[in-house]
Amino acid sequence: MSHSCVFCNIISADEPAIRVFETETVLAFLDARPVSRGHTLVVPKRHATNLDGLENHEGAEMFRVGTLIAGALRRCDIAADGVNILVNDGRAAGQTVFHSHLHVVPRHSGDKAKFAAGLLARRAVELEEAGASIRSQL
Template sequence: MSSCIFCAVVAGTAPGRIVYSDDDVVGFLDIRPVTRGHTLLVPRIHSAGLDDLDPAVGAALFAAGHRVASALKAGPMAADGVNLALNDGRAAFQTVFHTHLHVVPRHEGDKLSFAKGLVVRRDPNPDETADLVRASLEAAG
């Protein structure tokens, strides 16, 4: 889909800090992160939402989410937990209509900084964060 920003990131025609890639899914840092390391996982094949998402691609999307979440907890990001979220439809706060899974690292006692992140949504050093996420994935194998 030519007007989809996530399709453009997948195609390499729009910028994105890519941290994960396999045959079905591409992962990149959210440009408005709630927490440091907030990663978006998108299917390579466009689907606007769950209604037109091939179930096999959805399974691959969640498998990638599991892998990234595990790596964020075990690797240099040292997350204590992870939120996985998929917003499906405008009423569910979906703003980019290409199915995507949010992988949001969490740390013990981060409720105040998490709430602040929902408002501020910026990472002061996204290149360093992308390196940390990649290192976490490499360490996880």
């Protein structure tokens, strides 16, 4: 793991994060700059800069866990009406942390979250409460 990689530091517990779910292969935690309450990142534990650096099982596990999180976001008190699951792969696609990761973004009918220039406008939310709520449904 690279100490210059914030996600590697979160995986090794050298940096704090609200952890939501973990397997042998991936870690899911709340985005520190969420688009909406419950915005979760699913990251492989092994550092890979982008999708083509992943082993097939790592990519599959990221998506499997992403779908579990999506279901939890609908069932918990976040009560998402929909979910965006996305990957920004490479600088041109809006990737800002160069450790491959999957965004699971809860959406609500009429919400104001918009895609802009490949990025989502972010707003602060109560991270600990959102993390506990999602964990309760996994």
